[in-house]
Structure formats: structure tokens, C-alpha cells
Amino acid sequence: MQTSPLGLPVRGARHPRVNTHPPYVDSYGPEAIELAQIAGLFLDPWQQDSLTLMLAIGEDGKFTCLECAEILGRQNGKSAILEARVLAGMILLGEKLIIWTAHEVKTALELFGRLGQLFEALEKAGVLEPGDIKVSSGNGYHGFLRRSTGQRIKFIARSKGSGRGFSGDVVIVDEAYAYTRAQQDALMPTMSARTVTGNPQIIYASSPPLDGESGEVLYALRERGESGTDPSLLWRDWGLAGDLDNLDKIDLGSPANWAATNPALGIRITVKWIQDTEYRAMSPAGFARERLCIWPVQIKAEGGPISPELWRDLADKDSRRVGDVAFGVAIAKNRRYAAIAVCGRRADGLLHWEIIAHAPGTHWLVKRLVKLRKKHDPVAIAIDARGPAASVIAALNKVGIREPEDPDQPQRGDLAVTSGADMGAAFGLFVDAAVQLAARHRDQLQLSNALAGATVREIGDGAQAWGRKGSAEISCLEAVTLATWALDTRAHLLVEDGPPNLW
Incomplete structure (x- = not known):
């Protein structure tokens, strides 16, 4: 024994x-x-x-x-x-x-x-x-x-x-x-x-x-x-009762707790191994989850300004854009996925939202953006200066994708790097387009899942943006929001007296 x-x-x-x-x-x-x-x-x-x-x-x-x-x-x-x-x-x-x-x-x-x-x-x-x-x-x-x-x-x-x-x-x-x-x-x-x-x-x-x-x-x-x-x-x-956010209330070093959560203790798992190796080598949270089977606290999206019903109403799998486009680029906060989205206009004047690429890692981003820029001649490629994708700005600069030398006279295909205020504006443009039924998306699962799992954060003076903390993997949502902002600010397509279902 x-x-x-x-x-x-x-x-x-x-x-x-x-x-x-x-x-x-x-x-x-x-x-x-x-x-x-x-x-x-x-x-x-x-x-x-x-x-x-x-x-x-x-x-x-x-x-x-x-x-x-x-x-x-x-x-x-x-x-x-x-x-x-x-x-x-x-x-x-x-x-x-x-x-x-x-x-x-x-x-x-x-x-x-x-x-x-x-x-x-x-x-x-x-x-x-x-x-x-x-x-x-x-x-x-x-x-x-x-x-x-x-x-x-x-x-x-x-x-x-x-x-x-x-x-x-x-x-x-x-x-x-x-x-x-x-x-x-x-x-x-x-x-x-x-x-x-x-x-x-x-x-x-x-x-x-x-x-x-x-x-x-x-x-x-x-x-x-x-x-x-x-x-x-x-x-x-x-697992023990409790959660990973309150480990100070749990004795992680208690052999009694090890026994309660590991029925194979003394059979396939030894006390000595847990005591001498796992307990010392692992982080408290890692040990608590892997050995004591303690759950993390679930983070639930509280529901944003775009309801599931509204989002379904905007779905159009056959949606096609015509004319100018803008691209948005985003990387998940854990950097496991990256996304490229496009925003353009349809023949009926509505906005067109689409995810072009959503794949593991970030190594593929620059090469793909170079090809997309050459093929589609976008009005801009938008990246959040304060987000995870900011890390690829230097690599884009090396291949000739840069911010405009004169901000008042941007060239097609330039980077559009957002400030905090820009992210608030981007969020507002995206939500307004959805609420006013001024856009259509192609009912892509990764974008719909991102929206369903997204939270909203305050960024000052009443402005809001998508919240990475507490959200699911939302790189697709951030990318299409950035593309919407880039198309509006760079193509100057905002029409003050346009049809009521646009802007």
C-alpha cells in the first residue's frame, strides 16, 4: 500500500x-x-x-x-x-x-x-x-x-x-x-x-x-x-468542487485530494510521482486541471447588439460583390488561428461580407495577402494596431505593403492601421450595417460562430468594440469588421442622403 x-x-x-x-x-x-x-x-x-x-x-x-x-x-x-x-x-x-x-x-x-x-x-x-x-x-x-x-x-x-x-x-x-x-x-x-x-x-x-x-x-x-x-x-x-479561479481555497498538495480525484492512485499512478514530479513541475492551474480535474470558470458571451435572428436574416449564400473591396486581417488572441475577410458592395448597393481565409497559425498570412493584393487591388488592407495581428505589420512592410506616406492621399493596397478610436468606429459601422439590413454575409460557419461567441467592451466616451477577453475565437469577426471600416474610410462610399436601408 x-x-x-x-x-x-x-x-x-x-x-x-x-x-x-x-x-x-x-x-x-x-x-x-x-x-x-x-x-x-x-x-x-x-x-x-x-x-x-x-x-x-x-x-x-x-x-x-x-x-x-x-x-x-x-x-x-x-x-x-x-x-x-x-x-x-x-x-x-x-x-x-x-x-x-x-x-x-x-x-x-x-x-x-x-x-x-x-x-x-x-x-x-x-x-x-x-x-x-x-x-x-x-x-x-x-x-x-x-x-x-x-x-x-x-x-x-x-x-x-x-x-x-x-x-x-x-x-x-x-x-x-x-x-x-x-x-x-x-x-x-x-x-x-x-x-x-x-x-x-x-x-x-x-x-x-x-x-x-x-x-x-x-x-x-x-x-x-x-x-x-x-x-x-x-x-x-x-473533479474536486471549486474552480481554477479560486485555487487559494483548495489544498492542491493534499494526498487526500489526490486520492479523491484519481481512482487509479496506487494502481497506475503513484503518490511519489505526483509528489516529486507533477506537483513540483506543473503550474498550480495546470496541476489542478490535469490531476485534480478542477474545471475552469465558464465564460459566456452576454449577447451583443446583433441577435441570432437578425444575423440569420442577413444570410445570403449566393451573395457576390462587385467593384472595390477592402480586406481586414486579424489573429486570435492565442495566435492559433488567423483570418482574412473582405468587404465590398453588391450590385444592389448592399455591403458584402465574406471570410476569405481562416486557418491555423500565422505563417501563411503575409504570402496570402501579397497574392490577394495583386489579384484584387483592394482599396486598403486593415489591421488593428493594438491587436495580435500588429505583429505582422513589419513583415508586410518588407514586401511593400505599407501605410500611406501621406495619410490624406492613400494609395490602393496600402495598410490601414487602426487606432483605438478607429476600432470604435469600425464596430459602429459593422453593427449599424447589420441593424439597418444594409449588408449580407455568405452564412459561413466560422463567422457565425465568432459572432455568437463574441462579447463587447467599452473603449471610452461611450464607444464600444469587440472584446477579446471573454469571447470565443473571434478573429473572423474582427477581420470582417476591419474590412468594413477600411472600405468606408478609404473608398469614401458613405452616402449621407442614400436609401434608408443603407447607411
């Missing part, structure tokens, strides 16, 4: 702090546990509890938990539960299609390899006929096909905006901290029909969200799970 620094025995807890689920009359859990043992997968008692609840059934013979979530720190053994669940689905329950999704390709491949070893063990034990399980692969996935029944398992790495390809009898959402609302919204309708003809289930496995601005699906699940009243959700959260 391991001991704490005080010499007291320490062993991981068997039950999570929050464990809510609907009532049930029976479970396939015992059979699934026995099958896993035959394959050489021996589940800890807490893992057996989780699997039993996942496979619990009601009087109608269907799963009582249509959704199951296990929220737990790394290296405790979440994946073993999922592996046992998949074996049960293939061998005991006859589930036709099991989808296992992960955030990263390497995770999906690792899980694929481990499951292959378990199938080999079942063949050697005589549970499966030799050669019955065949490795299969396709566009974007690796998996297995059971020849005798036609059952399939697919391992898929989630991509941005994906979700529609995940539909199956069972869908496992591994690394759910990176699972997006868009993916969830695409998945749920595809699963609905299976509730009539089958016995579907969605399983989420994850540590807490990386920060308060992401993990929207997990936060929503937590709210449902902690209520204890959801009729079809299994919610198991091993």
Missing part, C-alpha cells in the same frame, strides 16, 4: 464526487466485464461500476442512459472502460456500427492498435473465429470489420466542423474537451432515428475543458448532470 508524505496509506477513491444516472432494472455490465477479462483487460472496481451503468437497461430492454460521460484526469484508465464497451458492442450486443472519435489522429491510431490486440486475444481464447475480425480503412478512418456479421468499428479523428460523419449505433466522443457545439449539433439529429429502430448511445470521455472559453458541450452536459434530474444521462465527474 502506498503512503502519503505523512505515512498514511493512500488509495484512489472508488466513487466519483458526482455520480448521477437514471434508475435501471438490469445491466449487461457483468457479461461485458467477463468478456474483457477473457481478452486480458482487467477492469478496476471503479471501471466496472462505470461500465455497468453505461450498459444498464430499463424494462423495455433499452439503455437507460442514452448519453454517458466520464470526466477524469489523465492516465487513470478512461480508455479501458471504452475498450470494454466496444468489445461488448461487437461480441455481446450485435451493434452494427460503432464510431470512436478522438481530437487527435495519434490518439485514434493508438486506440485502434490497442483494440486490435484485444481482438487477437479473443481469437486465441476461442471467442472469435480466426480471421473473423478484419482490419479496414477508408477516407479518414481506420477500423475493423467482423466478417461473420458485417459489424464495423471506425476510429476517426475529428476535424473542424465535422460531426455529420459520426452517426452510428454507438458514438464515443473521446477527448471531449475539444468537441464543439457545431459537431454536436450535426450529430444529434442523425442519432434521433436510431432511437426508434435501435438502441443508440453516445459516450463522452474527457478531462475538464482547457479554458473557460471552450468546451461548450461539456459545460452543458455538466449542468444537466449535476442537476440529477436528467432522465437519460449518466454523469460521473471525479
